[in-house]
Amino acid sequence: MPHNVDLIILLAFGFGLALVFGYLAARLRLPPLIGYLIAGIIISPNTPGIVADIQLANQLAELGVMFLMFGVGMHFSLNDLLQVRRIALPGAILQIAVATLLGIGVSMLWGWSFGSALVFGLSLSCASTVVLLKALGDRGLLNSVNGKIAVGWLLVEDLVMVLVLVLLPATAVLLGGESMTTHGGNDNIWLTLGLTLLKVAGFIAFMLIVGKRLVPLIMQFVARLGSRELFTLTVVAAAVSIAFGAYKVFGVSMALGAFFAGMVVKESDFSHRAEEETLPLREIFSILFFVSVGMLFDPRILWEQPEHVLAVVAIIMIGKTIAAMALVLFFRYPINTALTVGASLAQIGEFSFILATLGLSLKLLSLEGQNLILAGALISITLNSFIFSAIEPLQNWIRERSSLARLLERSGDPLAMLPDEVSQDYLRDQVVIVGHGEVGRRITKTLMAEDIKVVIAEENREIVENLREKGIAAVSGVATEPGVLIQAHIQHARLLVLSPMDIIDIHKIVDIAKTLNPQIQVLICAESKQEAEVIRKENIGDVYFAKEEMAKNMSNHILNQIEIAHHQAPSH
Template sequence: MPHDVDLIILLAAGFGIALFFGYIAARLRLPPLIGYLIAGIIISPNTPGLEADMALANQLAELGVMFLMFGVGMHFSLNDLLQVKRIALPGAILQITVATILGLSVSMFWGWSFGSSLVFGLCLSCASTVVLLKALGDRGLLDSVNGKIAVGWLLVEDLVMVLVLVLLPATAVLLGGQQLAGHDSNENIWLTLGLTLLKVAGFIAFMLIIGKRLVPMIMQFVARLGSRELFTLTVVAAAVSIAYGSYAIFGVSMALGAFFAGMVVKESDFSHRAEEETLPLREIFSILFFVSVGMLFDPRILIEQPLHILAVIAIIMIGKTLAAMALVLFFRYPLNTALTVGASLAQIGEFSFILATLGVSLGLLSLEGQNLILAGALFSITLNSFVFSAIEPVQNWIRERSHLARLLERSGDPLAMLPDEVDQDYLRDQVVIVGHGEVGRRITRTLMADGIKVVIAEENREIVEDLREKGNAAVSGRATEPSVLIQAHIQHARLLVISPMDILDIHKIVDTAKLLNPQIQVLICATSKEEAEIIREDEIGDVYYAKEEMAKNMSNHILNQIQIAHHHTPTH
């Protein structure tokens, strides 16, 4: 076989087999990336049969990492993170610490060096954003409070891992590894670390001051030409050239460069278009990344080290999950939130692979360690959907054992009750608003400006704390729980307003409200035309649907304008 078709063999075999196993994984309701990893294992030098070029696969994996990190940067939303910062920031950092210590302790017990054990522990501590977004999306949880906490938590993990990728090469020698090619190993470790941080700070400053203005400006300039392929090329060129430039000029990892390229593109007015146009390319390269990661895996470890693999899976799926759940409950969030966040973190993915590959290249992680991480990822991603399915049964099981539920659920939580300052007179004929999203905020503002009494029931504790600081009556918790509506004094309320949410939850809330206050009037914001029709058929309250209301308002405005014009038209 001529040597110059190695790339074609790799792509043809990789994509073909990845498609087959990805399809099987999807049919089994598992993330398709399991299929891509299996495809890589099949064409790897470690398994008999077809053998693809490993060096080429590594370069394609590097490209895959760049596009994956570019995608993470484009999805990185500071607003999402700020909404849940009080739980996501300390929670993620503590959970990373616990998981790293677990991985470190177990591997040092196996006789590994401290440096290897540290990298191994860090690899086990970070979950996959790709897997999480898919799991939450499939269950319609992305916009829920639990979903936002889980995504915010993973954004913090991603940021910590970006920092680890930057600092690891600088501290490799101190940890017992070796310098990357082109670095002087005789340099003082603190000098190296200082220089690395200085270069990173220089790169970040450059991206925030110049890149933030320059890239959107170029995108706008190209978008005016109206050429679709030139626009796509602009975004891809920005991703790859910033990633390479960060490495060549600032000595920063290409992964970090690509992450910031994504963040800068997100700042542009054309970010949605950029995301849509580059999605196929990003997905193709991320598939190549997972295939090449599979190629690194040696299946013999399953036979040679079964106990080690079980220990790794236990750390990922039990240790991390329990640590995260304990932290969420400590922050006095409900059991359901703790279980959702715990399930979200019961897997490892792309950052673990990137970090493991870097660890191997720095001589800090053995191939055995890398194989254990790959095995842990394969099993944990495969089992993750089952973990999500177990949330409800586990919650019911705990609640049936009331003494356990009382311990775990928020007992004596100050935010679950209205503060004493709220006057009892205030809690008569008030309007109870469930949910303080965009719709809830606008309604609250309008009512309060008119001097109408309002009590807000909201799941996100941080929003409730902010509302109380401003002197508003607010209570924390899921309004599907009768106790939350009781605390909002629904029995004396004049009106109940329900923000857009799941139709089953709306039914539960209305049933409880009408049981406690049969005279209460109910207003419901529907998320879709179909939902609005179902609620109207059920006759549980007055329904408002955004597009319908907009059309009504615009029609009324047009009719008014025509009448005014008609009124002012002089008659001959």
């Protein structure tokens, strides 16, 4: 008896080819999602050979979007964003504006309508969080100041794009498209927009008042049963049902619903477990999403309109990058930060695909526009790893040859020098602490409680500003540069304390410090046991490793308790 096997064909060939090309991409040190997109291109109606059902692929892509947005919600950290808000918030918004205007300008020169040009420009303005996290993780930059700024920048971009996904359907008719709900004219467009914003506000209020309490409560109740599959099912059900409920009850996009579902789950005490146990499912559906996006791509655009493709790639990789770097330098961050943020944004990804698909369904974007966006994504993601590799040589080249670059980085920067109110008497026998993360914060608090003089050297300018507001002596800059330690008056310091950081940077900082002050004592917080052992062998300072110190403290506490119990026990 014949039966329909379209779904099985799609999954079998989609996953099989995604595995092959994802593996090849990874071997070439490229993000695997390039392989997933290529797998989709191979089984698409636009290429010869196997053709999978594109309607089924679109439905699976909807699920993929839900789980992608759920993942974005689970990774969204307000604290991370607040740490870099002064650069990430204005920087991301201005960069989105520049990239969108470039996209609008170029596409209107091609004769496109304003509505199409707007969707096109917005699609080119938002970088891929998936690609960025992979690139930063591979280079060990995720927890660096530069990494935090880049991630914070993309968090702002994600929030802006979530807002765009909400507003675009409501304004589609006004922009010359077609509403997904009504097909009337644009007489009631402002009423539609007002109602949309009201519904969104209602949904957000519901999630913050009810969802924030109810979902963690249900997760806690299920977790007590000790069933792993029921717990995973609870999280998946929360993601899908909240996304669908947001669409059905409040009339907002399923993407927004899934994003808030992720944020609500993150509030639970079981957020780490939820993230870990749903990761395989989220990754499976995100792979299907990228495969389905590849199925929509027509590769003929590469040789039929090469000049249009080049213009798109130039906007993504040159226009956006230069705008971002200029903004970072304007906020007086060093060239290294500007290059890292610029490289991070020199690609587009999942939000671009989601926006392009939405634009197509609203009759705002043509197939040509979608193909150009997909071509731009494929090329920019492929080249992104090479751009990251070029950061260090480019930085060295600029610093060797450009006095202007050195001027831009340091000249006239009030945070690069200690304020006048820090007296010369204070800058004698002080403790210089490099890095004001969790370790640095605790050491600073303890020392200041004992009236011990402290000077902080920190890369994050916002942290330096906050410290100065509290009356704590702090200087902004990268401590591997002699000027930063000179400004911290390392030559008169009693002690240098280094927070956990890369071992190469530790060597550079200690070398500078001991050149300027041969008598200085150095204390180093190591990130791992292996690193602690290496530093001890090299004898460059006293080393402390968190787990080792915790074990010592606990052992001493246990021995003290046993000794107390022994003295209190009645003698026979």
